[in-house]
Amino acid sequence: MLPWTDRFRTGQARGNETMPEDGRPALPDLAAIAGFAEPSAMAVAVLEGPARRLRYLNPAGLAAIGRDATALLGRPLAEALPALGPESHAILERVRRSGAPQRLAGLALPLGADPARRWDIELSALRGACGGIAGVLALLREAPAEQAARATLDALFRHIPEGLILAAAPDVRLTRVSEHALRLVGRDAAEVLGQAAALHPATWQVYHADGTTLARPEELPLTRAVQRGETARHETWVLRRRDGTPLPILCSAGPIREGDGPVQGGILCFRDVTDLHRTEAALATQEARYRALVEAGALAVWIAAPDGSLRDAARWSWLTGQSTSAAGGLGWLEAVHPQDRDRVAARWRDAIEAGAAFEAEYRIHTPQGWRWTAARAVPRRDAAGRILEWVGANTDIEARTLAQAALRASEERFRTLAEAMPHLVWQSDATGRPDYLNGRWRAVTGLGLAAVAEGGWLAALHPEDAAQRRPGWMAALAEGTDYDADARIRTAAGSYRWNRLRAAPVRDAEGRILHWVGTCTDVDARHQAEERLREALAAQDRLLREAEHRIRNSLQLVAALLRLQAARMPEAAAREALEAATARVQAVAEAHRALQRSPDLRSVRLSDMLRELAAGASVQHPGSDIRIAAPDSLALDAERAIPLALVLADLVAEAVRRRRPLGLGHPVWLEAAAEAGRLAVSVADGVIGLPEDSPAGRLDETVIRALARQIGAEIRRESRDGGGTRVTLHLALEQVAGGRDGPRV
Structure with missing residues (x-):
């Protein structure tokens, strides 16, 4: 094995870097860590940076993983050990970010050849010279129970x-x-x-x-x-x-x-x-009279005299280790477990006296220890009916008895757990017919097994919920899949409470469904809170729509008053100024009308707003031909919709005031489209003549540009082919949260 310094340099070469990741603090001197880690029986690993790059592994760590250092060091943890799950990475990241140590006991990690091997783990943050967190130190020691089990396994495999x-x-x-x-x-x-x-x-x-x-x-x-x-x-x-x-x-x-x-x-x-x-072949030749019974599963076949004393005890002696002389007569009872002996002896005496078949289950002592057997003996009679002998056999039922005991223990644990749980617990057979209800179920619902025998747990549900949940439950029964749903359960007091219903199949070793286990957890408080929230949101929506309606009506009233005042003005300039103000108030009202049609009151469909603006302009300028073109899918947030409506209303008013040649149709177009990830809204007309407007009736160009900047729009004027003018505003499709300085990419 390489010295730790060589392994560390190998990791650097593979990682192709010597600086900490992302400019983070450098790891402390690894020599200090290696000083205690190299001889340690614990697995020790040093992980650096957000990628958790393996910078050091001691010999115990390499042995646990079962791979060479060159295949691990310098690599990100996800690449070096791809079998590690996301939970492990999340724990390491919490330690690296927070600096708080973590202790985990009995955790199974997919390291080496045994993925179920369990470890006790300690995770600590490693800080650099500047005090910042540079990585994570991981200490892994095999869990005590795992060590004991492994020691047992080692002894087993050796001896x-x-x-x-x-x-x-x-x-x-x-x-x-x-x-x-x-x-x-x-x-x-x-x-x-x-x-x-x-x-x-x-x-x-x-x-x-x-x-x-x-x-x-x-x-x-x-x-x-x-x-x-x-x-x-x-x-x-x-x-x-x-x-x-x-x-x-x-x-x-x-x-x-x-x-x-x-x-x-x-x-x-x-x-x-x-x-x-060889032994079996010899026994097959010598013991032909017993072969059929032995092949049928009997451990021992024996013959007893009419008075019940054991006469042919060869197989019994082979099974129990008793000598034939010790087993003779009633000596065979000494091989029966002391707790079973009196019961077996009494039943054997009763069978002898009655001349009836003897049956009993008891433990006998074998060279390997006590073993459960099932014994049966019948009398063989002569033509006159006198008993000539008893022929008996002991059959091995150890596996069956242990399985039955384990099943009883498992059922007892299940019953204890089910009765202690704060949930409604039930169990059914493979077809869904209940065969167990815990005490909490009976106390809450007032229903016992007889009441739910036909309908199953669905009988406790609200009729509407029972009808809705039945198809899903039937599908789960047919497919053998887990079931999970919410439903209302009727209580013994007659009220209904929401419960989370869960059910899962229990299978045997071959995958066949033995029964179903289900729980019902009270979630009524959560449903009530959700219902209150829905009601509050609905009330809020109604209030907002009512507010929008009142704002629109108020603006309409202001526009009507301005229009009435304009009609009374003798001066043309004042009249035009009031009419322009009326148009702008009307434009704001029309934007609010479009907003009221929005499903969420947070955005305006552009086609609705342009349609309202066109209708308002037609009222202000009778006889004008104003047309719109905009897809229904385009929408704009309410914050930018009203400034845009003011700009568009003034541009439309400017367009309809232009002189038009007699006998020709010259419509004004209000158009909106998405172009290259941005929104383009334009006002266009095909008139060649000059506008018939006055300074009092126009929105100041400075104000228009200020409104455009407010919504982050760029204005471009251009002459159309064949005459006329097009004014286009370009702005972002979506408003960026946190400011009104315009859209940001």
Whole structure:
């Protein structure tokens, strides 16, 4: 392994930089960190900058990841360890930004060959000479429970007299092989570790039970366990050693999962059954009378005299380790568990006295320890009906009994948890028929199992919600997917409260749905708050629209008063000034009318505003022909709409006052369009003559340009081909928040 200084220089070369990222503070001297980190059993890493670039890894860190320093140092963490999830990056970024240390216990990280390995982690901010945060120091130590489990696994792989192999998903890459397995096959660990499924048959030379057909990778028990989630039990295969010697092996394999999660790997156990095959062949020849029962699953077949004393105890002795003399008579009861012995003895005496079949389940002592069995014995009678002997058998039910005990414990834990939860909890069978309701469900809804037997949990919902939620629940039942929805549940008091409904299927090892578990969480307060918010927003919208309506009416009233006053003015200049003021007030009113049509009162559809301006100008100048052209999709914020309306109203008034040749139609065009990411609004006419206006009737050019600057618009005048004038205002499509100095890109 390289010294830490060489590893650090290697990281610099790969990162192709010697300065801190983005001008941030430089890391402290790594020599101080390496001084304690190099001999440490903890994994120590130094991450620099926002990219969390790996600047240092001690030997323990490199060993945990299982990769060379040149492949890691100098790289951003996301590139060096792409399997790390976004949660890990988010935690590191919080430490780097806030400087607050983080302690995490029992966290599974996808490092090295074992992605489920758990770590206790300490994260601290590293500060440079200036005091600024330059990076993060990460200390990882294997979790105590993980260490104990790994120590147990190490001992198992070193000492168990059977072949053990661990493989990781998804490519069935071998991560660990026991010493006994290597001895059986005659290979070194370096030859087999790291292999994927495609290489297993070639390296291990695995054949089918016939010893001549080479196995394909997908047929092997370990491959099936990892890639299909299958469990293989006691399968016979033939393994050829390096020297070509065939070795019959008995294999069992299964997938490795964490809870109900996806398959993370698999384990294979195999053993040399050469001697076992010889023994079985001998026993098959010698014990033909017991073969059928043994093949049917019996652990031991025994014969008892009519009085119940054990007479043929060979298989019983083989099973329990008792000598045939010790097991004779009623001595076999000494091999029965003390807690079961009296019960079994009493039932055996009752069967002997009644001459009826004997059945009992009890534990017997075997060389491997206590084991659950199911015993059954029946009398064999002669033609006269007298009992000649009792023929009995003990069948292994250890797995079934343990499974039943585990199931009972699991159900008890579920019931305890469900009764303690502050939620309504229910369970149903695979078809959705409830078979359990916790106490809180019954207390809140007043409904028991009988009341919801037919309709299921839907029976507790508001009728409207039940009708709406039924199709989704039926689809979840049919597809086996999780269900999540909100609905109102009727309480025992007759009121309704909103609840969050969640349900998920519980499956067996083969993926079949066993039952459904669901919860109902009270979210009525949230729904009530949302309803109040909707009502408040609706009231606010009504007030705004009423205010806009009153503003528009007030402006209309002002315009009417100005128009009335203008009609009474004898001086032409004063009259024109009042008429121009009327037009501007009318323009503002028309902009407010367009704004009132907006769905959100924050923007004006330009086509509506131009249409209102054209209608107002036609009233002021009867006989004028004013036309508009604007797509309905263009909109402008209300803040800029009114100044723009004032400018456009004055430009339209200027255009309609121009002299027009007799007999010719010369419309004035109000147009709006989006051009190159900006809004272009123009007033155009085709008149050649000069305008018939007076200084009193025109908006001062300085004022027009001031209004244009206010909305960030540029004004351009140009002569049209064939005569006439076009005035165009260019402005941003959207107003930038925070100022009125014009749009910003």
